[in-house]
Amino acid sequence: MGAPTSSVIALLIVxxxxxxxxxxxxxxxxxxxxxxALFQDRYGPNRVGPFGLLQVVADMIKIFTKExxxxxxxxxVVFVLAPAVIxxxxxxxxxxxxxxxxxxxxxxxxxxxxxxxxSSLAVYGVVLAGWASNNKYSLLGGLRAASQMIxxxxxxxxxxxxxxAIAGSFSLVDIVEAQRGTWFVVPQFLGxxxxxxxxxxxxxxxxxxxxxxxxxxxxxxxxxxxGMKFGMFYVAEYMSLWLLSAFVTVLFFGGWLGPVLPxxxxxxxxxxxxxxFFVLVRxxxxxxxxxxxxxxxxxxxxxxALANLVVTGAIVLARG
Amino acid sequence: MRLDGxxxxxxxxxxxxxxxxxxxxLHAFKPRFTVQYPEEKVPLPPRWRGRIVLTRDQAGExxxxxxxxxxxxxxxxxxxxxxxxxxxxxxxxxxxxxxxxRCIFCGFCEEACPTYAIQLTPDMEMSEYDRQNMVYEKxxxxxxxxxxxxxxxxxxxxxxxxxxxxxxxxxxxQPPADLHDLRP
Numbered sequence: 001m002g003a004p005t006s007s008v009i010a011l012l013i014v015x016x017x018x019x020x021x022x023x024x025x026x027x028x029x030x031x032x033x034x035x036x037a038l039f040q041d042r043y044g045p046n047r048v049g050p051f052g053l054l055q056v057v058a059d060m061i062k063i064f065t066k067e068x069x070x071x072x073x074x075x076x077v078v079f080v081l082a083p084a085v086i087x088x089x090x091x092x093x094x095x096x097x098x099x100x101x102x103x104x105x106x107x108x109x110x111x112x113x114x115x116x117x118x119s120s121l122a123v124y125g126v127v128l129a130g131w132a133s134n135n136k137y138s139l140l141g142g143l144r145a146a147s148q149m150i151x152x153x154x155x156x157x158x159x160x161x162x163x164x165a166i167a168g169s170f171s172l173v174d175i176v177e178a179q180r181g182t183w184f185v186v187p188q189f190l191g192x193x194x195x196x197x198x199x200x201x202x203x204x205x206x207x208x209x210x211x212x213x214x215x216x217x218x219x220x221x222x223x224x225x226x227g228m229k230f231g232m233f234y235v236a237e238y239m240s241l242w243l244l245s246a247f248v249t250v251l252f253f254g255g256w257l258g259p260v261l262p263x264x265x266x267x268x269x270x271x272x273x274x275x276x277f278f279v280l281v282r283x284x285x286x287x288x289x290x291x292x293x294x295x296x297x298x299x300x301x302x303x304x305a306l307a308n309l310v311v312t313g314a315i316v317l318a319r320g
Numbered sequence: 321m322r323l324d325g326x327x328x329x330x331x332x333x334x335x336x337x338x339x340x341x342x343x344x345x346l347h348a349f350k351p352r353f354t355v356q357y358p359e360e361k362v363p364l365p366p367r368w369r370g371r372i373v374l375t376r377d378q379a380g381e382x383x384x385x386x387x388x389x390x391x392x393x394x395x396x397x398x399x400x401x402x403x404x405x406x407x408x409x410x411x412x413x414x415x416x417x418x419x420x421x422r423c424i425f426c427g428f429c430e431e432a433c434p435t436y437a438i439q440l441t442p443d444m445e446m447s448e449y450d451r452q453n454m455v456y457e458k459x460x461x462x463x464x465x466x467x468x469x470x471x472x473x474x475x476x477x478x479x480x481x482x483x484x485x486x487x488x489x490x491x492x493x494q495p496p497a498d499l500h501d502l503r504p
Contacts, residue, residue, distance in 0.1 A: 039344050042354045284344040285337065 017105050021094050025238040030056050032238070032279050039283040068227030071134065078132035083225070083232035086125030090240045093118040097246055098173045100256050100263040111172035112164060115247065116157045119202050122240075123149045126204075126211070129233075130221035141220025144290055145204060145211030151297040152201035152208075155305035159194035162312035163251050176255035185252040190308045192252045194301060199247070201297070203240035206282035210290055245274035364442035366468065369425045371443040372418055374458065375436065375467035382462060383437035383474060386413040390429035390438050398422035399429060408483025410475070416458040421451050435474035439467040
């Protein structure tokens with residue numbers, strides 16, 4: 001009796017999380033443009049529907065009706081698969097995200113590791129896209145993106161180890177529960193900063209968007225893509241923005257915990273706050289040159305992440 | 321080099337980033353510069369080179385004397401006209417055509433015109449779907465007012481004799497000398 005109901009609920013949760021991830025990506029197309037405009041003393045799209053909301057529909061119609069051309073010199077199978085790899089890895093990361101108590105697609109006891117593994121898979125998508133396009137600039141862009149993502153992944157994981165050490169578990173639900181006293185941003189502020197930087201670089205978000213910068217490197221690894229395959233890269237970027245903000249709130253800001261409002265409201269508020277923060281970062285900071293980017297990762301961020309881990313581990317051990 | 325407090329803080333790594341973020345964040349609370357066209361319009365100065373018009377003087381007569389100077393000055397040859405004369409001897413254009421799909425709104429015709437007839441106005445809302453509709457004839461160009469120069473009347477200062485004004489009757493003009501008179 002209980003088994004079919006619980007599997008129905010599980011299916012509903014799966015479709016709910018999937019649907020909300022895709023909806024969030026669609027809404028973010030509009031929200032990011034309006035927010036960027038707000039920070040730049042102008043209006044964003046405000047003509048198409050009320051407050052420009054139908055701009056999303058217009059963009060979708062545009063991208064679906066564009067000619068979806070596969071270059072004859074490209075490796076067809078890999079060319080088509082590369083955007084799917086990226087979107088798939090981002091969507092899979094949503095599986096371990098706890099939204100409110102009880103609503104999580106898969107409460108893995110290695111949730112953090114799963115998230116790190118999925119972000120590593122995204123590198124494949126970028127490299128395959130750069131390689132399959134059979135275009136020197138595309139390959140260069142893909143290689144740059146891959147080296148950037150791999151370098152920043154190193155301390156993406158290390159920055160989270162402090163959180164794991166304090167919480168005592170890799171499971172994201174346990175991490176949120178462990179923040180009932182204080183949010184982890186307080187003891188792990190350095191870890192928070194490192195995670196924000198690393199996760200921005202992982203999702204190729206400004207100011208780490210050199211691989212796809214239109215002005216540099218001729219749009220990088222997705223230069224040969226058109227139509228919906230190109231749209232997939234952008235949907236993946238907006239979904240990973242939402243994913244990023246949600247993970248920051250879950251790992252460092254207490255997830256659904258908060259005094260007066262219902263848990264879902266707290267989760268949404270905190271995630272939206274971080275979305276606005278990431279858009280603000282995109283509006284403000286210039287892109288570093290590629291060697292500056294790599295130098296920053298290896299010479300500044302990695303030692304800081306190691307130091308953070310050492311100090312946190314020492315304190316956790318000393319406390320017993 | 322002595323630094324004061326704020327210069328010390330600004331040199332700490334990472335503080336520059338935070339200052340930038342705060343600065344850009346404050347822009348969210350400043351008014352936006354966008355002019356919401358077409359509900360609001362950008363204010364255009366009166367000498368702005370927009371749509372070309374043919375003006376009239378204070379008496380209501382058209383100023384254009386069909387001297388062809390504007391057509392000669394036009395760098396893209398978009399002005400075409402034909403001169404004719406009325407009964408009183410006053411020249412005027414029989415037809416006057418400007419092809420606005422060629423016009424570059426440079427204002428050379430306005431500078432060349434000796435009578436202030438052709439003028440450029442601060443109006444640029446002239447879009448058409450069909451290129452034929454962008455060729456303006458004299459009835460499209462002629463306006464009922466004096467435009468930007470209300471006080472100038474060419475025929476009052478010109479020396480040419482037209483109906484009602486003999487030689488010597490213009491402003492600042494001497495009466496014609498009597499050739500058969502021996503007195504200086």
